[in-house]
Amino acid sequence: MSAFDLIIVGAGPAGYVGAIRAAQLGLKTALVERAELGGVCLNWGCIPTKSLLHSADVLRACRAAADAGIQVQGVVPDLEKIVSSSRGAVERLTGGVRQLLRKNKVTVHAGHARLRGAGQVEVESPDGSRLRLSAPHVVLATGARPRRLVGLEQVTPARVWDYRDAVAPTALPESLLIVGAGAIGMEFASFYAAMGTRVHVCEARERVLPQEDEDISAFVHAAFVRDGIDVRLNCRVDGARDGAQGVALRLTQDGREDAITVERVLVSVGVTGNAEDIGLESVPEVRVADGFLATDALGATGVPGLYAVGDLAGAPWLAHKASHQAVACVEAIAGLPSAHAPKAEDIPACTFCHPQVASVGLTEKQARERGHPVRIGRFSFAGNGKAVATGLGEGLVKTVFDQDTGALLGAHLVGDGVSELIAAFAIAREAESTETELMRVAFPHPTLSEALHESVLAAFGRALHA
Numbered sequence: 001m002s003a004f005d006l007i008i009v010g011a012g013p014a015g016y017v018g019a020i021r022a023a024q025l026g027l028k029t030a031l032v033e034r035a036e037l038g039g040v041c042l043n044w045g046c047i048p049t050k051s052l053l054h055s056a057d058v059l060r061a062c063r064a065a066a067d068a069g070i071q072v073q074g075v076v077p078d079l080e081k082i083v084s085s086s087r088g089a090v091e092r093l094t095g096g097v098r099q100l101l102r103k104n105k106v107t108v109h110a111g112h113a114r115l116r117g118a119g120q121v122e123v124e125s126p127d128g129s130r131l132r133l134s135a136p137h138v139v140l141a142t143g144a145r146p147r148r149l150v151g152l153e154q155v156t157p158a159r160v161w162d163y164r165d166a167v168a169p170t171a172l173p174e175s176l177l178i179v180g181a182g183a184i185g186m187e188f189a190s191f192y193a194a195m196g197t198r199v200h201v202c203e204a205r206e207r208v209l210p211q212e213d214e215d216i217s218a219f220v221h222a223a224f225v226r227d228g229i230d231v232r233l234n235c236r237v238d239g240a241r242d243g244a245q246g247v248a249l250r251l252t253q254d255g256r257e258d259a260i261t262v263e264r265v266l267v268s269v270g271v272t273g274n275a276e277d278i279g280l281e282s283v284p285e286v287r288v289a290d291g292f293l294a295t296d297a298l299g300a301t302g303v304p305g306l307y308a309v310g311d312l313a314g315a316p317w318l319a320h321k322a323s324h325q326a327v328a329c330v331e332a333i334a335g336l337p338s339a340h341a342p343k344a345e346d347i348p349a350c351t352f353c354h355p356q357v358a359s360v361g362l363t364e365k366q367a368r369e370r371g372h373p374v375r376i377g378r379f380s381f382a383g384n385g386k387a388v389a390t391g392l393g394e395g396l397v398k399t400v401f402d403q404d405t406g407a408l409l410g411a412h413l414v415g416d417g418v419s420e421l422i423a424a425f426a427i428a429r430e431a432e433s434t435e436t437e438l439m440r441v442a443f444p445h446p447t448l449s450e451a452l453h454e455s456v457l458a459a460f461g462r463a464l465h466a
Contacts, residue, residue, distance in 0.1 A: 002107075003134050004030045006333065007121050008326075009113040009278065010141035012039020013319040014310030016097055018139060018326030023104035025334040030133055031106050032113040032123050037097045039143055041319040043090055048167045049187055051086035053352050056194035060354070067391055077195050083168055109133070115279030119305055122279075137305050137333050140293065141326060142278055144271035144311035149179055152240050152265065159247050161266040163188075173197055173263040177249065179237055181208035185268035186220070186353040193229050194354070200230040200260065202251060207233060209351060213363040213412040215378075215398055220414060223355055223394070240265070273312045297341040299329035307333075321347045345410075348426045350419040355395065358422035361410030361429055364400050373403040377459025381415050383466050384454075385446040392416045392448070397455040399425075406434035411455075417448055424452055435460055 006022050008015045011033035019031040036043045055077070065072040101108055111125040121133045146162045166188050172195050178185045181203035193199045201208070201224070207217040208224070208231060224231050235253040242248070246263040273291035280286055285303050287294040293308035295301050301308055309329050310322030321344075328341035348360040367374050381387035381395030395415020402409055411425035428438060435456055443453040457463045 002030070002131065004028045004107070005135055006030070006137045006139065006330070007032065007133050007135040008139045008141055009121065010039065010143055011037045011108070012141060012143050012310060012322065013041050014322035014326040015039070015141035016101060017323040018141065018309065018330045019106045020100055020104050021327045022330045022334070023106050025330065027334060029106050030109060030135070031101065032109045032111060032121065034110070034112040036094060037101070038094050042093055042097070044164050044167055046319050047093060048086040048090055050352055051089045052082060052167065052191050053187060055082045055085065056191045056354065059194055064391070079169065079172055079195070087168070113278065115282045117282050137307070139299065139326070139329060140278065140306070140308040140312055141310045141322070142274040142312050144273045144291070144317060146267065147270045147272050149237065149267045149269055151237050152267070154242070155240050155247050155265070156242050159242070159264055161264055163268070166266050175246070175262040176200070176264050176266060177202060177260065177262040178266045178268060180268035180270070181231070182211070182268060182270070183209070183351040185266070186351055188266055188268070189224065189229055190353040193227055200232065200262065202232050202235040202237060204236050205233070209357060211349070212357060212359055213398060213410070214365060215396070216357055216359070216412045216414045219396055220353065220355065220357060227354070271311065271317055275312065298332045298339060299325060316344055316347055316349065318347060318349060342430070346426065346429050348422045350422065352419060355393070355415050356418045357414050358418040359410070359412045360422055360426045361408065362400060363410055363412065367400050367409045372409060374409065375401045375403045375459045377401070377455040377457070379451050379454040379458050379463065379466055381451060384448060384451045386448050386450070387415070389446065395451070397451045399455045399459050401435055401459050406436060408433060408435070408438065421449060421452060424449065
C-alpha cells in the first residue's frame with residue numbers, strides 16, 4: 001500500500017494539470033494513466049488535428065498565392081509527411097508533459113485504475129501486476145470517448161472511422177461522409193476537402209455547428225458550400241451496408257430518402273464519459289447519467305473525498321475547461337479560499353474549421369430567451385484594414401449586450417484567426433466589463449482586433465467603419 005495526499009486517475013488535460021497544481025501546493029500526488037500522458041486531446045484530438053489543419057491552411061495559401069503576386073507551381077499535398085508532422089508535434093508535447101510531471105515530483109503509475117472503496121485505488125499494470133494506492137482525496141479524470149452510431153454494424157469496421165482513424169490516415173479517401181456537423185466533424189470536413197476528398201456532411205439538426213449563434217452557423221454553412229462540400233441538414237442515416245465501391249448508405253433528409261456511396265464514413269456524433277470499469281460500484285452514492293458523473297462546479301461528487309473533473313463531469317467537453325476545473329478542484333482540496341471554476345458560459349469555444357469559429361457567452365437567441373433586452377453589434381472583416389490588406393477573406397464579429405446594463409452577454413466570431421481573438425471577450429466577461437470599458441480601449445491599427453472594437457461600437461450605434 002502506497003499512501004498519498006491525492007490520487008488522480010487519468011492524465012489528460014484535467015489529470016496532468018491537476019497533478020502539477022497539487023504538487024505545487026505541497027500535496028504528495030499520484031497520477032494513474034492506462035494509455036498516453038496528455039490523454040486524447042494531446043495524442044488524438046486537439047493537437048494533431050490542429051497540425052493537420054495547419055497543413056490544410058498552408059495548402060490553401062499556396063493555391064491562392066497568385067492573388068498576392070506570388071507564383072507557386074506544383075502544389076501537391078504529401079499525406080505521409082502531413083501525418084508525420086502531426087505525430088511529431090504530439091511526441092514533443094507528450095515528452096514535455098512527462099518532464100513537467102517529473103519536475104514537480106508527481107508519482108506516475110502506468111495502468112488501469114479502479115476504486116476499491118473510500119480512498120482506495122487499485123492499479124493493474126500492463127504486465128498484470130496490481131498495486132494498491134491510498135489517499136484521503138481521489139480525483140477521477142478519465143475523460144470521454146466517441147458515441148457509436150446505430151445502423152453501421154453491418155459495415156466492415158475499417159470503413160467506419162472515428163477521430164483516431166481520421167487523424168492518422170494512411171491514404172486519402174476519394175469520398176467521405178461525415179455524420180455530425182459539430183466542431184470535430186466540421187474540422188475534419190475542412191481538412192479532407194482541402195486535401196481533395198469529396199466530402200459530404202450529414203447533420204440531424206437544422207444547422208451546422210448547432211451550439212453556435214445562428215448567424216455564425218449560417219456563415220460557415222455558406223462557406224462550406226462555396227468550398228464544394230455537400231452539406232445536408234435535417235439528415236439522418238437510416239441504414240448502411242458494404243458495397244462494391246465502398247459504404248452504401250440510406251439517408252433521410254427532410255422526409256425524403258436518398259442513397260449515397262462513399263469510401264469511408266466518419267462518425268462524429270458526440271461523446272460519452274469513461275465511467276465503466278473504474279470501480280464506481282464501490283461508491284454507489286455517486287450519481288452517473290449517460291456515462292457522466294454529477295458534480296458541483298469544483299468537481300465534488302457528494303461522496304466525501306471523491307471528485308470528478310473534465311469530460312467525465314459533463315459538458316462543455318473542452319480541454320481548457322478540464323484543466324481549469326481540475327486546478328479549481330485541487331485548490332479547493334488544498335483549502336484555498338480563492339478556488340474558482342468558471343461558469344460554462346464563460347468558457348470560450350473554438351472550432352478550427354475553415355473559416356474558424358470562436359465564441360463565448362450567450363447566443364442572441366439564448367439572451368432573448370432569458371429575457372434580456374439586447375443590443376446586437378455586427379462588424380464584417382470587409383471593413384477591417386488588416387483583413388483587406390492581407391487577403392484574409394470574409395469574417396464577422398457579432399456581439400450581444402444587455403441594453404439596460406451594458407453587460408457583454410456574448411461574442412461570436414467567424415473568420416481566419418478568430419480563435420486568437422476570442423480571449424479578449426472572455427477576459428471582458430470575467431472582468432464584468434460593460435460596453436463603456438470596451439469602447440474606451442484603444443485597439444492597435446492595423447489589426448484584426450479592431451473588428452472587435454467596431455462590433456462593440458456598432459451595438460450602440462457608434463461604428464466608425466461600417
